[in-house]
Amino acid sequence: MRHLLSEPQLIKILAALSEPFNDFPVEYDFVADKVRGVDPDVLYEILYSEVAPVCFTNLVAAVPPVWTGFDPETLRESIEERLAARERNWFRRQFDKVLVRWLEYNYAYIWKEIASRL
Structure with a gap:
């Protein structure tokens, strides 16, 4: 379903959904404003199947490499490489299926925060 999004729209959504994986407090209202209008099922799929597998390691790192935000173009490239x-x-595919389930469980609060503001 992500194919229904234009490239600029997709990059904007990827960048917004990466915000919770930065090392700063998350402004969930800001994230929701950036993704509002997109089908929540599509957003959920993009969050856990595309963004989280690339970004979650920033949250678990002793010294997170990303503090102020992921570069949108680099993020898109990393996601495209992972999807390929x-x-x-x-x-x-099998590894990522398990990883996505783990991410959905461990980071369920992220979707709850975003969805509550849509």
Whole structure:
């Protein structure tokens, strides 16, 4: 369903959904404003299947490498690389299925905060 989004719209959504993975307090109203108008099911899928697998390590790092925000273009490229690897490799698909479930469980609060403001 992400294919229904224009490239600029997708980049804006990816950047907004990466905000909760920065090392600063999250302004969930800001995030919700940036993604409002997009189907919540699409946002949920993008958050946990695309953004979180690339960004979550920033939250668990002893010294997070990203403090003020992920570069939108670099983020998009990293996500596209991960999606392509998933497509090419059966083991990667299986690993990522498990990872996505783990991310949905451990970071459920992120979606709750965003969804409550949509």
